[in-house]
Amino acid sequence: MKRSRARWLYIAPPIFFFWVFGQMDKLGISVIITNEDFLKDMDLLGDTAKIGFLMTGFLVLYGLANIAWGFIVDRIGPRKTAIIGTVIWGLTMILGGLSSSYGLFMISRMILGIGEAVLFPVCNKFISNWFPPKEFGRAQSTWIIGDYLGPAIGIPIIIFTIGLGGWEASFFLLAVFSFLINLPLFIFLTRDQPKQHYAVNKVELQYIQDGQGSQHANNTSFKDLLKNYKYWMIWFVMLVDSVLFYGISFWLPTYLEKARHFSTALMSSWTSTAWILALVTVLLVGYIADKTRKPSLIGAVIFVIGAGALFTAVSTEVSYLAAAMMGVGLAAVGGVLEISQLLLVDYSSKETAGKAAGLMGFTNIVGGFTTAFMGYLVDVSGGNFTTAIAFLIINAALGAIALFTLVPGERKKPLNQKQDINANA
Incomplete structure (x- = not known):
């Protein structure tokens, strides 16, 4: 009997569109x-720090x-959790579009933060439940x-x-995406466990179960996980990566328009290019990490590259080079996010994946204050972004140091273990 591919055909697509x-809902504000x-309309002209608090309010919640x-x-599984979260953020996008004041709009962003907080726990739980470690x-x-x-x-x-x-109108369109695409995908395609799914045959179920049986952290309790310094190193990496992610993603369009004097069309093109570059980096890093089993080393190198790119962006007078280097910086953030999530799933177990990811997601609070803090730095610098970007460079350097501390303990999985997994394919 040929092995079914339900994990890739029924679980991966909803996760993909979920994000x-x-x-779009989260970062469209940029x-x-x-x-x-x-x-x-929101009485925000010239108030950069107050603008930054729009992301802060979202990310604190x-x-x-x-x-x-x-x-x-x-407790209730990733499927029901995803459905609840999708409904919450769809409704808040409608509220955002109807907002006529800064206060009401801020409330809509904060409630959106509650709804979108399901993203990390849901996806990590689905992956922990449905995929063997070699496919993480x-x-x-x-x-x-x-x-x-x-x-x-x-x-x-x-x-x-x-x-x-x-x-x-942009908020109403985003609400439509949530209700007409995300919600049906989770309702009709997903199930919490492979054994519950109508499209999983016995061969695929055995393949998943055998692969998960080889996971070295399979019996790790949440209490034991919290005692593991490596988990907290990964947590710190996520912390600084959140600072970089929200610092760059939120302020990049404004930086290109105000500091580099790009037109709206040019800003849109360069910003989209930066995200596409990050996308390519994620694909490449995921492949390399699976092949080398050296995620910490790869992540540390990526952080160093990102810091160098940001330094070049802030140092050069060539606007197009600065835009390209900011794109490389954003791509580095994406690469490290891939690494940190891979490490998180690898160190936690099926039973603790949701809680481990939830605690990891707490780092977004710091990332949220980053947007307001950077706005403050821009204000006190007279509209100059140099100090704000220097703050990001320091964080990238700290992230590289944290990942380098994990490198000595990295080992490839034994060859015979991998062969045993393949034998069940």
Whole structure:
């Protein structure tokens, strides 16, 4: 009997679109804040720090809710959790489009943070339940691809929609994506466990179970995980990666328009290019990590490359080179995100994957304050982004150091173990 591929045909696509549209909802604000009508309606003209708090408000609730959703997903399963989260963020996009004041809009962003906080716990739980360890890298790439493809295609769509119907219309369009695409995918395609799915045959089920039986951390309890310093190193890496992710993604369109004097069309093109470059990096890193089994070393090198790119961006007077280097910086963030998620799944067990990811998601709170802090640095620097980007470079260096501490303990899995897994394919 030929092995079915339900994990790739029924689980991977919903995870992918979950992140595509989730990131449009989350990061579309980075383009909307460049719209003058929006800034006037929200009384934000010239107040860079206050603009930054729009992401801060979202991410504070996002980080706190991550922890709660981590326990919920372990209790009720990833499918129901994903459905609940999708409904919450679809409704909040409608509320955002109807907002007529900064306060009401901020409330909509904060509630959106609660809904979107299901992303990390849900996806890590699905992957832990459905994929053997040797496929973790490719499986993680599925949603991280969506993580970066979402903004790449979403930014031009949002700009086009704003041009047709104003900034409010972009929120209503995003709500439609949530209700008409994400929600049906989870309802009709997914199940919590392979043994519950109508499309999984006995050969695929055996393949998944045998592969998961070889996972070295399979019996790790949540209490034991919290005692493992390696988990906290990964947590710290996620912390600085969140700082870099939100610092670059939120302010990149504004940086290109204000500091590098790009037109809206040129800004849109370069911003989308940066996200596409990040997408390619995620694919490449996922493949290399699966082949080499040296994720910490790969991640450390990527952090160093990212720091160098950001330094070049802030040092050069050539605007196009600066835009390209900011893109490389964003790509480095994507590569490290792939590595950190791979390490997280590798160190946790099926039973603790949701809680481990939820605690990891708490790092987004710091990332949220980054946007406001960078806005403050830009304000006190008279609109100059040099100090703000230097702050990001320091974080990249700290992340590289943290990952280098994990390199000595990295070992390839025994060849005979991998052969045993392949024998069951």
